[in-house]
Amino acid sequence: MIRRALLSGLLLAASLTGMPAWANSSDPACLYDVAVGPRAETLEVRIACPGEEAVALVPARGYFTRYARRIDGAEGWQAQSGGGVARAAYAFELGRLAADFHSLEHAARIGDSVLALPASFLVRPADPDRGMSLAFAGQDGAGIATGLPRGDGGRHRLAGRELFFAGYMAFGAIAEQRLELPPPPFAPPGAPPARLSIVTLDGRFAGGGDMLHRWIADSARLVADYWGGFPAEQALLVLDPVRGRGGVAFGRVIGGGGITAILQVGEQAAPEQLRRDWILIHELLHVGSPFVHDRGYWFMEGMATYVEPIIRARAGWLTSQEVWAEFARGMPRGVGPMNELGLAQVRGRDVYWSGALFMLMADIEIRRRSAGRSSLDDCLRGLLKAGGNATQRWTTERVIQTCDSATGTGVAGELAARHVHAANPVDLDALWRDLGVLSDGRMASYRQDAPLAWIRRAILPD
Numbered sequence: 001m002i003r004r005a006l007l008s009g010l011l012l013a014a015s016l017t018g019m020p021a022w023a024n025s026s027d028p029a030c031l032y033d034v035a036v037g038p039r040a041e042t043l044e045v046r047i048a049c050p051g052e053e054a055v056a057l058v059p060a061r062g063y064f065t066r067y068a069r070r071i072d073g074a075e076g077w078q079a080q081s082g083g084g085v086a087r088a089a090y091a092f093e094l095g096r097l098a099a100d101f102h103s104l105e106h107a108a109r110i111g112d113s114v115l116a117l118p119a120s121f122l123v124r125p126a127d128p129d130r131g132m133s134l135a136f137a138g139q140d141g142a143g144i145a146t147g148l149p150r151g152d153g154g155r156h157r158l159a160g161r162e163l164f165f166a167g168y169m170a171f172g173a174i175a176e177q178r179l180e181l182p183p184p185p186f187a188p189p190g191a192p193p194a195r196l197s198i199v200t201l202d203g204r205f206a207g208g209g210d211m212l213h214r215w216i217a218d219s220a221r222l223v224a225d226y227w228g229g230f231p232a233e234q235a236l237l238v239l240d241p242v243r244g245r246g247g248v249a250f251g252r253v254i255g256g257g258g259i260t261a262i263l264q265v266g267e268q269a270a271p272e273q274l275r276r277d278w279i280l281i282h283e284l285l286h287v288g289s290p291f292v293h294d295r296g297y298w299f300m301e302g303m304a305t306y307v308e309p310i311i312r313a314r315a316g317w318l319t320s321q322e323v324w325a326e327f328a329r330g331m332p333r334g335v336g337p338m339n340e341l342g343l344a345q346v347r348g349r350d351v352y353w354s355g356a357l358f359m360l361m362a363d364i365e366i367r368r369r370s371a372g373r374s375s376l377d378d379c380l381r382g383l384l385k386a387g388g389n390a391t392q393r394w395t396t397e398r399v400i401q402t403c404d405s406a407t408g409t410g411v412a413g414e415l416a417a418r419h420v421h422a423a424n425p426v427d428l429d430a431l432w433r434d435l436g437v438l439s440d441g442r443m444a445s446y447r448q449d450a451p452l453a454w455i456r457r458a459i460l461p462d
Contacts, residue, residue, distance in 0.1 A: 029131030029157075030055065032122070038140045040114040040171035041095035043121055044071065047088045049130075055086045056126035060119035060164045061106070067093045067121075092121045094171070104252065104262060110240055111202025113143075113172035115262070117254075119164050128161035143174040145199040147236030147260035158257045165256025170238050173202040175209070179217055181230035186387050194230035196220055196237060203241025206268050212239065215274045223284040226311045228381060231288030231389045235259040242266050247273045251283040255390030259287055275317065282308045289380070290388035296396045298343040298420075302355015303380060305330075306363075313460050320460040321444045328432065328439035331357050335428050343420045344396075357426065358419060364431070365411045367455045374407040375458070382406020396420065 030049035037043065049055040059065070068090045098107040098114050107116035124132060134156040136144045146169045148156035158166060180193040187194075198216055205212055216237065224230040238260065242249050245266035253261045261283050265274075274280075285304040292299050309323045334354035337346040346354050363376035386402050388394055396416070403412040418424050432438075436450025446462055447453065456462075 029133040030057075030125055031155075032132055032134040034134065034136045036136060036138045036142045036144055036171050038142060039095065039112050039173075040098075040142060041093070043092045043094050045090055045092060045122065047123075049086045049125070050084060051086070055130075057088060057123040058126050059123050063097075064121075064123070067097045069093075088123075094121055097121070111173060113170060113174050113202040115168055115170050115201060115238060115240065118148075118158075118166045118169055118257075122163060124160040124163040126160075128159070130160050132158040132160060132163070134158065138171070142172055143170070143176070145170040145174055145176055145197065145236060145238070147197075147234070147258040149234065149258045156258075162257040165254065167236070167254035167256060167258060167260030168238055168262055169260075170199050170201060175200045177209075177213055179213075179220060181220055181224045183229050184231050184233060184389070185228040185381070185385050187229065187233065191233075194224075194232060195234045196230065197235070198237050198239065200239045201241065203243070203267060205241060205265070207270060211271055212265065212269070212274070215271070216280065219280045220284060222311060222315050222317075223281060223288070225315075226285075226307070226377075227288045227384055231384055232259050232391070235261065235287055237261045237263060240264045244268070246270060248277045248279045251279040253283050253286040253390055255287075255291055255392075257391075259390050261287070278308055278312075281312060287390050288384045289390065290383065290392040290394040290399065291390060292396055292399055293393045294395050295344040296394075296399065297351045298346050298355035298358065299396065299399060300355075301351045302353075302357070302359050305352045305356040306359035306376075307380070310460060320462055323460055324437050324444035324456075325439045325442060327356075327360065328437060328444060329441060331360065331428055334358075335426050338419055338423070338426050340423050342423045357428070358415060361426070361431070362411055362415055363459060364435070364452065364455055365415070366407050366409055367458055368452070369409050369411060370407065372454075372458055374409065378407050379403035379412060 028050050030047055033046045035044040047057065071089050071091050094107060094114055094116060095109065097120060098109040098116065102108045106120045107114060133151065134148065136146070138144050146156060147167050148158055151157035177198045179196040179198060181196060183191040183194050198213065200209065220230065240262060242264050246268040247266050249264040249266065251261065251263045253259065263280060263283065282304045285307055286300065289300055289303055309318060309326055312318045313320055313323045330353045333350065334357035337350045337354040338357060343354055343358060359376060366379065367375050382405065383399060383402050388402065400412045400416045404410050434450060434452040435456045436447035436453040437456065438445045438447065
C-alpha cells in the first residue's frame with residue numbers, strides 16, 4: 001500500500017554512527033542506484049543518504065504515488081536506518097506511466113524503448129542543495145542513455161534543486177553513437193573534444209542511420225563553427241523516429257543538470273528534406289545560450305530564430321535572398337507584440353519573431369555604431385565565453401550587460417530599456433528601406449544604394 005503521506009515527503013531515519021567512507025560533511029550526497037528492467041517497464045530505485053539526522057525525500061510530480069510501490073517487504077514508506085545511513089527503496093512502473101501519458105513532458109513509449117524525464121520517476125532530498133549521486137544499470141540488455149554529467153567514480157551528479165529541470169533519459173532498445181567536436185570556447189587550453197551522444201530510440205529510418213548521422217554531424221559542426229567550438233562539453237541528442245512521415249516534426253532542448261535534446265524525425269525522411277530543415281540547428285543553437293528565467297523567452301527563441309538561417313546561408317545551405325525573404329515574411333509578426341506589449345509580456349509563438357526583430361535591430365545598430373568592428377555575433381559569443389550555455393540560468397539584466405561588454409557598445413541595454421518592459425513602436429518598413437531589402441514574399445532583391453546596404457552585406461554577402 002502506498003500512503004498519501006508520501007506526497008508531503010518520505011522520511012528516512014539515520015543512526016548516529018558508522019559514517020560511510022563516501023560521505024562528505026560539505027557535500028552529503030544521497031546515493032541512488034537504479035536498476036532498469038526489460039523494456040524499461042519497471043525501475044527499482046535504492047537510496048542511501050549519509051548523516052546523523054533524518055532525511056526527507058519528496059517527489060517532483062504529484063502522480064508519483066500512483067506508479068511507485070515500496071519494495072523489500074515493508075508496508076508503506078516506513079523509515080529504515082542503520083550504520084549512519086538512511087535508506088529507502090521503491091519500484092516505479094515507468095512503462096505504465098509512459099502508456100498513460102505518452103508525453104514528452106513526462107514519459108513516452110516508443111516501441112521497446114521509453115523516453116522519460118527524471119522528475120517523473122525520482123524523488124529528491126527535501127533540502128534542495130543536497131546532492132544526488134546516481135548510477136543506472138540495465139537488466140537483460142536494457143540500454144540507458146542520459147545527459148547528466150558524471151562525477152567521481154563515474155556516477156552521475158545532480159543537485160536536488162535541479163531534478164525538476166533535468167533533461168531526458170532513454171531506456172530500453174536504443175542505439176548510441178558519439179560525435180567528437182571542438183571543445184567549447186570557455187574550456188581551458190588543451191581541453192578534450194566536446195562529445196555529442198546521439199541516441200536513436202526503437203525504430204528504423206528508411207534512409208538508414210548513416211544518412212541521419214551525417215546530417216547531424218554536419219549541423220553540429222556548423223553550430224560549433226559559429227560559436228568557436230561546440231557550446232557544451234557534453235550533450236545528449238535523442239532521435240525519436242516518427243512513423244508514416246518524412247522531415248523533422250519537433251525539437252526541444254533542456255539544459256538543467258546536463259544538456260539533452262529531443263528531435264522527432266520522420267522514418268521516411270529524405271536527405272534533401274533534412275538539409276532544408278531548420279529545427280535541428282535551431283535547437284543546437286540553444287545549447288550555446290543560457291536559460292533566461294525572468295521572462296526571457298523572447299531572447300532565447302529570438303536568438304535561435306535570427307541566427308539559424310544566417311549561419312546556414314554562410315555555409316552555403318541557403319542563399320542570402322532566401323534568408324532576407326524569410327525575415328521579410330516573419331518579422332512583421334514581431335511588430336505588433338513589440339508595439340503593444342513589450343518583450344517581457346510576449347507569450348506563445350510570438351516570442352520567436354518579436355525576439356528575432358530585437359536581434360536584427362541590435363545587429364544593425366551594433367555594426368553601425370562600431371563602424372563594422374562589432375556585431376551581434378560578438379554579443380552572443382560573449383555570453384558563451386562567459387560560461388553562459390544552456391546549463392546556466394541567467395537574468396535578462398546579466399545577459400544584456402554581458403552582451404554590451406562583449407561588443408563595447410551600449411546597444412543591447414538601450415534597446416532593452418526601450419522594448420523589454422515597455423511597448424514602443426518599431427518602423428519595420430523604414431528598416432527594410434534603409435537596408436535595401438525588397439521582397440515579394442518568396443524571394444528578396446536588393447537596392448545597393450540604400451544607406452545601410454553595407455550592413456546588409458556584412459550580415460550576409462549578396
